[in-house]
Amino acid sequence: MPWNPLPLTTLVILILIGSLWVSPETARGQMLFNRGDCNTDGVSNIADVVHALGVLFSGAGPANCADACDVNDDGGNDISDPIYMLGNLFSGGPNPPLPDDCGPDPTADSLDCLIGPASCPPPVEDCGNGVDDDGDNDVDCADSDCQGDPACAPPLSFSLDMYPIIVDQCTFCHGPPSNFANLDLSLEAGNDPYASLINIPSTECSSYDLVEPAESQNSWLYRKISGTHIDAATAAGCAVVNAGTQMPLGPFCCLDQATIDLFQEWIDGGANP
Numbered sequence: 001m002p003w004n005p006l007p008l009t010t011l012v013i014l015i016l017i018g019s020l021w022v023s024p025e026t027a028r029g030q031m032l033f034n035r036g037d038c039n040t041d042g043v044s045n046i047a048d049v050v051h052a053l054g055v056l057f058s059g060a061g062p063a064n065c066a067d068a069c070d071v072n073d074d075g076g077n078d079i080s081d082p083i084y085m086l087g088n089l090f091s092g093g094p095n096p097p098l099p100d101d102c103g104p105d106p107t108a109d110s111l112d113c114l115i116g117p118a119s120c121p122p123p124v125e126d127c128g129n130g131v132d133d134d135g136d137n138d139v140d141c142a143d144s145d146c147q148g149d150p151a152c153a154p155p156l157s158f159s160l161d162m163y164p165i166i167v168d169q170c171t172f173c174h175g176p177p178s179n180f181a182n183l184d185l186s187l188e189a190g191n192d193p194y195a196s197l198i199n200i201p202s203t204e205c206s207s208y209d210l211v212e213p214a215e216s217q218n219s220w221l222y223r224k225i226s227g228t229h230i231d232a233a234t235a236a237g238c239a240v241v242n243a244g245t246q247m248p249l250g251p252f253c254c255l256d257q258a259t260i261d262l263f264q265e266w267i268d269g270g271a272n273p
């Protein structure tokens, strides 16, 4: 009889479809539970066996916590679970697999809790893991729990965060009438201070742009306010005499470290307008 490849092909297709199946637990977070506490009242006892049997055989509705009712952690709710529980409670059988102290399910399956166990803390949103940890359909920074989390703060912007500092510390020299070093950071006569900085070569050391987005170390403005401009000029082969002094000039020097760090963070964050 000739070999028929069809059953094998079917099997391969079924395995492929199976591997594409994404269980709901990969998409949303999990409630914490104690395995065996099927009715989620905080203790594991005969009442959990009764709850499990009711769900399985008396139409008592869905289990409070299907994960907790999966006493033997085989990924399903069936008669083997209350039997395992009875064995543990009355015949010296093994304890159910973990968790026994408000943990997530260590085993990937499609079970979850409808009602979180009263004894377990409510799940909290982790603001940076791409998962709806607390099950409220809002993921990460979209969740109101993440308001005020630094990971969710908008990136620094030139106009909102940096320009007020520049007006305070720089434009009385870098604006009309002085425009020292030919650098106008004012808003006068239609000048655009942001455009005057981004990807514009420095007059003091033209190997550097005044601001090179995402690269504070290659930004002459950052080198000038952090006092690392001499090193930078030397490294680039610029004449040190032309590199000038740390900014702001003379008696106005220098910005405090937090402000210097803020400029660095703004540039390394992409130097957003």
Ligand code: HEC
Residues within 6 Å of the ligand: 166, 169, 170, 171, 172, 173, 174, 180, 181, 183, 201, 202, 203, 204, 205, 210, 220, 221, 224, 225, 243, 244, 245, 246, 247, 248, 249, 250, 252, 255
């Ligand atoms: C009191 C006047 C004064 C103040 C205030 C001042 N600067 Fe300057 N700035 C100068 C002078 C003069 C030069 C040229 C000589 C030098 O570099 O020492 C200069 C040069 C520069 C350069 C080099 C420009 C280029 O094209 O190479 C940058 C960048 C700069 N300043 C940024 C700033 C920033 C940012 C501030 C505010 C935090 C600031 N300066 C505050 C007077 C000032």
